[in-house]
Amino acid sequence: SQKIEQNSEALNIQEGKTATLTCNYTNYSPAYLQWYRQDPGRGPVFLLLIRENEKEKRKERLKVTFDTTLKQSLFHITASQPADSATYLCALLYGNNRLAFGKGNQVVVIP
Amino acid sequence: DADVTQTPRNRITKTGKRIMLECSQTKGHDRMYWYRQDPGLGLRLIYYSFDVKDINKGEISDGYSVSRQAQAKFSLSLESAIPNQTALYFCATSDRTGLFNQPQHFGDGTRLSIL
Numbered sequence: 224s225q226k227i228e229q230n231s232e233a234l235n236i237q238e239g240k241t242a243t244l245t246c247n248y249t250n251y252s253p254a255y256l257q258w259y260r261q262d263p264g265r266g267p268v269f270l271l272l273i274r275e276n277e278k279e280k281r282k283e284r285l286k287v288t289f290d291t292t293l294k295q296s297l298f299h300i301t302a303s304q305p306a307d308s309a310t311y312l313c314a315l316l317y318g319n320n321r322l323a324f325g326k327g328n329q330v331v332v333i334p
Numbered sequence: 335d336a337d338v339t340q341t342p343r344n345r346i347t348k349t350g351k352r353i354m355l356e357c358s359q360t361k362g363h364d365r366m367y368w369y370r371q372d373p374g375l376g377l378r379l380i381y382y383s384f385d386v387k388d389i390n391k392g393e394i395s396d397g398y399s400v401s402r403q404a405q406a407k408f409s410l411s412l413e414s415a416i417p418n419q420t421a422l423y424f425c426a427t428s429d430r431t432g433l434f435n436q437p438q439h440f441g442d443g444t445r446l447s448i449l
Contacts (some may be wrong), residue, residue, distance in 0.1 A: 224416075227376075231374075236349075245386060255435050257426060257437060264378070264442070264443075265442050266338070266424050266426070266440030266442050266443055267377070267424075267438075267440050268440070269437035269439070272435055274435070312376070312377070316435070319384075319430050320365070320384075320428070320436075321379060321382065321392070322377050322379075322438060323379075324377040324378075325376060326374065326375065326376035334349065
């Protein structure tokens with residue numbers, strides 16, 4: 224069966240450090256992978272998109288990698304700040320422009 | 335004003351009632367989606383629409399129906415609500431341009447409780 228796995232345990236990290244989140248998938252062959260941020264009581268907000276032929280994508284303090292051999296994406300937040308505390312969702316594009324979402328991974332940045 | 339507006343934001347109702355959740359958008363996007371989010375299960379697609387005349391079932395459409403009244407409006411109905419439909423419901427939109435790499439834009443959700 225198709226699966227998208229993100230760590231269910233919250234990541235607690237000291238301010239200023241780099242947070243790294245993992246998204247693993249099975250039985251998908253996505254051409255695109257997206258990352259979203261979700262704050263409590265709000266809808267997800269798009270952050271970054273990476274294509275299968277791209278190894279790495281950056282946006283300000285965010286970096287995403289995509290390894291189609293390992294079927295894995297890594298999401299990095301460098302120089303983390305308390306305002307980065309949120310849940311981060313990975314999403315795979317499949318079928319007719321539909322997204323399949325992981326369950327999300329919570330990040331808590333400690334001042 | 336929000337680009338994707340969902341109403342109501344919260345709703346408590348009883349088993350067997352008919353409920354409609356509404357979504358309107360000012361982004362001018364052709365594509366609209368309905369998801370539900372449950373703790374520990376993530377976001378799951380209920381229905382999606384690529385234009386006014388195109389409606390498609392998602393992975394969990396049983397017990398739900400939708401109506402695309404206009405490009406900007408997409409409503410979700412629960413014909414006879416049951417307690418396991420208690421969840422957080424999200425509407426989202428995306429642009430058709432570029433076909434396959436457009437991000438989705440979400441509303442802030444409707445928290446639905448069915449007693």
